[in-house]
Amino acid sequence: MEQLHRARERVIDAIAQNMNLYGVIPSIGRLYGMMFFHNEPLTLDEMKEELGMSKTSMSTSVRTLLDLKMVDKVWKKGYRKDLYAIEGDWYQNFTDLFSIKWRNAISININAIEKSLKELNEIKTNEEFDHEVGVIASSDIEKLQSTLEYYDWLNRLVDKFESGEIYDFVPKKINE
Known part of the structure; x- marks a missing residue:
């Protein structure tokens, strides 16, 4: 025992x-x-x-x-x-855990990025800020927009897990 x-x-x-x-x-x-x-x-x-x-x-x-x-x-x-x-289905357990945690992380990050983009665009267009600050703000905007593309991809990846389409690419069990 x-x-x-x-x-x-x-x-x-x-x-x-x-x-x-x-x-x-x-x-x-x-x-x-x-x-x-x-x-x-x-x-x-x-x-x-x-x-x-x-x-x-x-x-x-x-x-x-x-x-x-x-x-x-x-x-x-x-x-x-x-x-x-x-819930005895380990594939479903992983899918649910992965999806819940990643959807939450995606949402937190997208919200932060969107708020920052709004502020950065205000800085870029506001004449009170000097040119150097505007250039830095423009650079940050480019980086954050690129990051939004990543989160769009990550959302689509989570969609594939939730729909089960991921198993078309990585089957649950490989038959030999």
Whole structure:
């Protein structure tokens, strides 16, 4: 049983580290990893007991996983408490996590760039600023417009993940 526990812990740790790459704190990654090895849905109390986290932390962690579409609230006859189970399709998990995180990042960056472009265009056309400031503003405008092209490309890439078209280019499973 100890060897089984070690083997599972190794995978749970790896999942937590991988999810950390996408801005998900390790404790939430550990929760997902633990749920992965359960064949039945779990209540918050069961998860709390297994991971030794407070019920508040557990509730927040489960809500995060729900928001990321990595767990589902499920119904089971005879249970009055909420039950949660992982979404078992790892391709879909990655797609959802990638899409949610990247769409948010794209939105933040585009909003910042658009506000800055507006200010830079005002600087460029305002006669109160000297010529050198106008030249620098023009250069910054070019850089930011080029960056907007990148975010357009990134949005289209996320579209390909969400539509499943990415699997036309990189199939889920290669048949030999």
